[in-house]
Amino acid sequence: MIVAANWKLNKSPAEARQFFKDFKAQWTQKNHKVVIFPSAFAMEACSTELKGSEISFGAQNIFSESKGAFTGENSAQVLKELGGSYVLIGHSERRALFGEKHEMLAQKVKHVQELGLTPLFCIGETLAEREAGKTHSVLVEQIKQGLKGVNPQAPLVVAYEPVWAIGTGKVATSEQVAETHTWVNEILCDYGFKGVAILYGGSVKAESAAELGRQPFVAGFLVGGASLEVNSFLGILSQAPS
């Protein structure tokens, strides 16, 4: 499985270095692919600490151009030079708090793929949308618009993260995950994206990882809160089915 850590706006470079020191000393099983998404200021620390290791890393956000007059943005080209290989695109916090729209997300996905990096494209419905029976149509729209013009042959990973499960401690049930991941896979196939790894995200913990990981079309996890401590992250890695 792919088990990815979304650190969000947490950890200084020194804290990131300490995490890797402790994590590398305790992570022995190595039966999953680990990807770390630090905040931008801790990226160089990740690059240095993870050089030559099996742990991959990436950015939580980039701009759709690699250089120029784009104050405050981050460059996927620089991420690549630092040795990063993934970029989170369309996380619900980017959509809700920073107003990122489908069209912008599609440009980012294409830019990242052109550089040979892998986008980890996030989708998911809000509680109101789920309760109104709109989950399927929301996911169709997010995939159709957010991946518009994207080459189906280029590397892509998708994370299904119900917004109501992110950071709330309310993990989706295995039935909800099974049904929704099956839909996501079908929708991706309808738009030409076949065999895409689909991760689940939203309050994943060691206690839920085994059960969730056994559901159809669950190829791994995107973990927020529980990825910040070495022990809880290792717990998820040890429980996730091989």
Ligand code: PGA
């Ligand atoms: P959480 O975050 O595990 O804290 O719910 C997941 C995410 O936002 O990717």
